[in-house]
Amino acid sequence: MSTPIQGFSKLSKAEKIDWVSQTFTQGDPETKSLLTQYWHEDKDLQKLHDEFIENTLSNFYVPLGIAPNFLINDHLYAIPMAIEESSVVAAASKAAKFWGTRGGFKTEVLGTEKIGQVHFFFQGDPKKLNTFFAHIKPILLADCASLTANMEKRGGGISNLSLRDKTSDLAHYFQIHAVFQTADAMGANFINSCLEQFAATLKRESQQYDGFSKEEQSVEVVMSILSNYVPNCTVKATVSCPVADLEGIDGASGAIFAEKMVQAVAIAKAEPHRAVTHNKGIMNGVDAVVLATGNDFRAIEAGVHAYAAKNGSYSSLTHASIENGVFSFWIELPLALGTVGGLTNLHPLVKWSLAVLQKPSAERLMEIVAVAGLAQNFAALHSLVTSGIQKGHMKMHLLNILNQLGATAQEKEQLVAYFKEQTATHSLVVSSFEALRKNGHL
Numbered sequence: 272m273s274t275p276i277q278g279f280s281k282l283s284k285a286e287k288i289d290w291v292s293q294t295f296t297q298g299d300p301e302t303k304s305l306l307t308q309y310w311h312e313d314k315d316l317q318k319l320h321d322e323f324i325e326n327t328l329s330n331f332y333v334p335l336g337i338a339p340n341f342l343i344n345d346h347l348y349a350i351p352m353a354i355e356e357s358s359v360v361a362a363a364s365k366a367a368k369f370w371g372t373r374g375g376f377k378t379e380v381l382g383t384e385k386i387g388q389v390h391f392f393f394q395g396d397p398k399k400l401n402t403f404f405a406h407i408k409p410i411l412l413a414d415c416a417s418l419t420a421n422m423e424k425r426g427g428g429i430s431n432l433s434l435r436d437k438t439s440d441l442a443h444y445f446q447i448h449a450v451f452q453t454a455d456a457m458g459a460n461f462i463n464s465c466l467e468q469f470a471a472t473l474k475r476e477s478q479q480y481d482g483f484s485k486e487e488q489s490v491e492v493v494m495s496i497l498s499n500y501v502p503n504c505t506v507k508a509t510v511s512c513p514v515a516d517l518e519g520i521d522g523a524s525g526a527i528f529a530e531k532m533v534q535a536v537a538i539a540k541a542e543p544h545r546a547v548t549h550n551k552g553i554m555n556g557v558d559a560v561v562l563a564t565g566n567d568f569r570a571i572e573a574g575v576h577a578y579a580a581k582n583g584s585y586s587s588l589t590h591a592s593i594e595n596g597v598f599s600f601w602i603e604l605p606l607a608l609g610t611v612g613g614l615t616n617l618h619p620l621v622k623w624s625l626a627v628l629q630k631p632s633a634e635r636l637m638e639i640v641a642v643a644g645l646a647q648n649f650a651a652l653h654s655l656v657t658s659g660i661q662k663g664h665m666k667m668h669l670l671n672i673l674n675q676l677g678a679t680a681q682e683k684e685q686l687v688a689y690f691k692e693q694t695a696t697h698s699l700v701v702s703s704f705e706a707l708r709k710n711g712h713l
């Protein structure tokens with residue numbers, strides 16, 4: 272077992288790689304060459320990446336692809352997606368093409384409220400705390416004026432401040448619950464700075480408040496932090512068309528296809544095991560765009576899954592209906608995204624992705640991301656209720672298996688052509704590859 276190392280972060284990059292290589296791979300020179308092989312030859316660009324995090328050793332590549340032909344509110348978009356899963360971009364493109372001839376995607380931002388909280392304990396009379404809060408509310412806002420000035424110029428700021436009594440959940444627990452508008456920024460730094468100022472003001476004012484006893488004056492602030500649960504920062508994306516326009520999908524009637532899609536959504540609404548996988552497919556699209564545009568996909572994941580459980584049981588994020596001969600399929604997602612600040616002006620590929628999306632506002636990006644999620648779910652359910660998922664998935668995964676087997680370019684070409692005619696399975700690909708190698712033909 273290795274011993275703990277002191278001061279690792281202070282070592283140079285080369286020293287860190289040496290230490291990792293000596294400690295975990297017996298000094299194998301391949302460790303070093305593997306890591307350095309992924310360094311960018313442009314030293315400034317590499318330095319930029321080195322400085323994103325602590326202890327950078329190398330870069331971890333994920334493919335950046337593009338799904339073209341997304342008709343959203345009558346505008347055409349090509350959507351950049353950063354993702355390693357073989358079939359995701361292909362599925363998005365397929366859904367975009369499908370809906371491109373059926374009216375496209377329609378979207379609507381339903382709200383843009385962000386939330387932050389100061390969590391504190393107060394051992395005293397809640398009525399007195401209420402009076403105290405009414406007294407300090409203008410002071411809390413005034414103390415934040417220098418922090419909010421810039422955001423207010425951009426149309427954002429603090430839109431509400433309230434005191435929340437949480438003592439029925441946890442003894443003596445209260446919150447300052449703050450609502451923010453952050454314009455085109457995701458706003459995490461702005462929100463957290465305001466919250467830390469609220470906490471300082473709360474402590475200072477409570478200590479000198481005459482209406483409190485000595486004990487009540489010692490309000491105990493535990494922490495101040497934004498919430499990634501943003502149920503009022505939501506966007507809706509919809510596709511719909513007459514059932515008659517769904518005629519002929521996989522040889523089925525439009526009515527049968529539409530009915531199966533509605534059933535598939537109903538199952539995901541009723542059954543959490545299915546809902547998790549259903550929503551995972553949605554997040555294939557959402558995360559890929561969130562990552563490509565330099566946003567925080569962990570924050571989005573956490574908020575989206577909490578939203579999926581908002582009615583007390585984990586459920587589908589998409590909805591489907593057939594009414595008066597019209598099939599509708601839609602999604603509502605909480606998405607706190609930014610198109611300024613953070614990585615958006617720093618990472619060259621993030622800048623490129625935003626340029627491809629025609630420099631969207633945060634609201635426009637919410638719409639595009641929701642569309643990517645809806646498209647992904649449509650494509651997954653489309654396959655699941657018709658041919659099954661493996662046909663398309665294995666078609667896209669085929670090259671990964673062939674690369675793993677060390678197939679030559681010519682062998683790949685022959686095997687890809689061969690599997691156009693039949694569904695690939697891992698064992699069938701391996702045996703077909705072996706037969707081709709041995710006999711020179713299939």
Ligand code: MEV
Pocket residue numbers: 356548549550551552553555651652655660
């Ligand atoms: C795979 O990444 C995603 C799916 O499992 C989603 C779904 O089942 O709806 C295909």
